[in-house]
Amino acid sequence: QQQVKQSPQSLIVQKGGISIINCAYENTAFDYFPWYQQFPGKGPALLIAIRPDVSEKKEGRFTISFNKSAKQFSLHIMDSQPGDSATYFCAATSGTYKYIFGTGTRLKVLA
Amino acid sequence: GAGVSQSPSNKVTEKGKDVELRCDPISGHTALYWYRQSLGQGLEFLIYFQGNSAPDKSGLPSDRFSAERTGGSVSTLTIQRTQQEDSAVYLCASSLSSGGAREQFFGPGTRLTVL
Numbered sequence: 001q002q003q004v005k006q007s008p009q010s011l012i013v014q015k016g017g018i019s020i021i022n023c024a025y026e027n028t029a030f031d032y033f034p035w036y037q038q039f040p041g042k043g044p045a046l047l048i049a050i051r052p053d054v055s056e057k058k059e060g061r062f063t064i065s066f067n068k069s070a071k072q073f074s075l076h077i078m079d080s081q082p083g084d085s086a087t088y089f090c091a092a093t094s095g096t097y098k099y100i101f102g103t104g105t106r107l108k109v110l111a
Numbered sequence: 112g113a114g115v116s117q118s119p120s121n122k123v124t125e126k127g128k129d130v131e132l133r134c135d136p137i138s139g140h141t142a143l144y145w146y147r148q149s150l151g152q153g154l155e156f157l158i159y160f161q162g163n164s165a166p167d168k169s170g171l172p173s174d175r176f177s178a179e180r181t182g183g184s185v186s187t188l189t190i191q192r193t194q195q196e197d198s199a200v201y202l203c204a205s206s207l208s209s210g211g212a213r214e215q216f217f218g219p220g221t222r223l224t225v226l
Binding site: 006009036043044 | 142152153159161167202206213216218220
């Protein structure tokens with residue numbers, strides 16, 4: 001019940017396309033859902049986050065869509081660029097220190 | 112100010128040796144976390160510090176792993192009698208305090224290779 005399932009494991013998108021990464025959870029006590037972006041040789045960095053009281057949050061080209069009833073949330077990257085090529089992790093927490101991370105999605109955007 | 116720093120960036124050791132990994136959190140961050148990232152896996156929680164205390168050590172995989180934090184700042188993760196399965200990237204993160212809304216800032220990690 002503590003797991004966060006992330007898919008796909010890897011994703012290849014053409015420049016200008018839309019990248020979509022999905023996560024699903026079971027624990028209804030989760031109340032904060034961040035997405036982290038990690039470039040090779042670097043630590044993960046917070047990209048965008050959402051709370052379950054809203055269904056969508058947009059920051060620039062990055063959007064989180066949240067479906068509370070389905071216990072799913074997804075990251076959409078619009079107009080994907082080669083510089084977006086990285087590994088993306090979703091996470092969830094129930095207001096404590098412990099983040100539960102997904103297994104990551106390796107995104108490659110072709111020029 | 113500076114971000115979270117970790118040293119060394121890479122460590123190659125022989126099976127059976129002890130290693131120490133260091134984390135310098137962001138100044139003023141009271142919470143500190145250690146994670147392990149294995150190839151193709153997510154981030155595995157190891158231990159959490161609030162100040163110098165570690166209220167949650169539940170993620171440490173065996174008694175060969177230990178960690179301490181001194182002065183509410185620097186933390187050291189020690190792995191004794193290293194095994195090949197310990198090979199991974201060890202990430203440290205810090206936050207202003209604990210709590211779900213508190214962004215965790217990650218260091219670049221230490222890549223540990225056990226031969």
